[in-house]
Amino acid sequence: MNSCAGDPASGTAMARKVGTEAARLEHGEVALMLCEAMLHVLVERGLLTKDDVIEMLDGVSGILAEITEQPPAARPGFGAIESRKIIEAVRATFEVK
Numbered sequence: 001m002n003s004c005a006g007d008p009a010s011g012t013a014m015a016r017k018v019g020t021e022a023a024r025l026e027h028g029e030v031a032l033m034l035c036e037a038m039l040h041v042l043v044e045r046g047l048l049t050k051d052d053v054i055e056m057l058d059g060v061s062g063i064l065a066e067i068t069e070q071p072p073a074a075r076p077g078f079g080a081i082e083s084r085k086i087i088e089a090v091r092a093t094f095e096v097k
Helices: 008-017 021-044 050-068 080-096
Strands: none
Touching: 021 050, 021 080, 050 080
């Protein structure tokens, strides 16, 4: 998932336009921040429950767990373990509120 708002393909194109690895990482961090903020707003407005968000995040974490079970050659350049840590950190923000 490269972008949470708008056309996901444009997020992919945007990531390709960014020249350096550091810039691509910044783009990803901003996209994640926007997604997390949007989830919090949806919960605050009653459009989603905390349980809905936690269920979704647990689903993503489960998919990432399956990916980590694959041999490294089957997942080149994909840091599923680090990604799971990020998902768990986002999940924790919904457990405290």
